Amino acid sequence: MAKRASHDKAECPVARTVDIIGDEWSLLILRDAFDGLRRFGEFQKNLGLAKNILATRLRHLVAHGILEHAPASDGSAFHEYVLTDKGRDLFHVLVGLRQWGEHHCFQPGEPHSVLVDAQKGQPVRPLEVHAHDGRRLDATDAVVKKVSEQKPRAKR
Amino acid sequence: MAKRASHDKAECPVARTVDIIGDEWSLLILRDAFDGLRRFGEFQKNLGLAKNILATRLRHLVAHGILEHAPASDGSAFHEYVLTDKGRDLFHVLVGLRQWGEHHCFQPGEPHSVLVDAQKGQPVRPLEVHAHDGRRLDATDAVVKKVSEQKPRAKR
DNA sequence: GAAATTGGTTTCAAAATGAAACCACCCAGG
């Protein structure tokens, strides 16, 4: 009776995404993956989570094509977990989480890690949402149009 | 012994953010809040989650200053939950989740809701990460600089 | 060839979740 809710068939893309990566450990695993971590032991050590939990999360991310479980690049017989293209496309999400945290989760002057442009070492710009015509949008300028409200497509 | 992990003192802003909003229901509540939902019953009906869970999540979001529990705007004696400025700053995160889902969680031709510019009705542009100097960056162009690697600040 | 490291799985207790029952307050109608 207490089955865990699933949103994998929702019409809302946010719900489907959240259904896949919307938990604490998955997001932190992805953060570490973007940071270059690859090996089971690296994730486990860096995150400090139980190995069974890590194993299930990695399996899940691999099953959804976000990570790939490939032979280790160091020539050993072990394997490693690397971001796929699909996984790399989560970059914006992680940047968004990071920038919000930088802005709202630290005291003034409290040090935190920073995301910088690898070439110049300068911090990246805050994310912005832009309209199709280039105007900058904030939350009140954008609305969700449900499927039922969308214009029926031209034929074909 | 099975205490839930906490990252509220991490030096990584992603970890702190995820610690606060990194769960399925909180993210979906926020999605609905951006969509204009305000009342307890609206959230409960739209999300279909148990009332006790909703109550704890809302309390948590209010405690962290993301939602505000204010008297209802319709003049009744009830209250409603509205995004604070801090909460509205999560817009980019939700947009990121949405765009990834649009791109990766639907079959070609499968309908989904769309985030559009309220003025013109056009879909919003995909998010982009830009360097300080305006160059567009992808995941491989950006690196996290840990606190320990940062230049000690000039005096003062 | 032995010992340590890696990458897990298994086991079990503790914590979180979910469904349903319950309850207090507000509000509308008569």
Added chain:
DNA sequence: CCTGGGTGGTTTCATTTTGAAACCAATTTC
């Protein structure tokens, strides 16, 4: 003013998930 229904929860209890630790097989190192 009384009553019935809607709103916004809290409580209770069963089920599920998590987390810690023990265990284990394969690999690598010594």
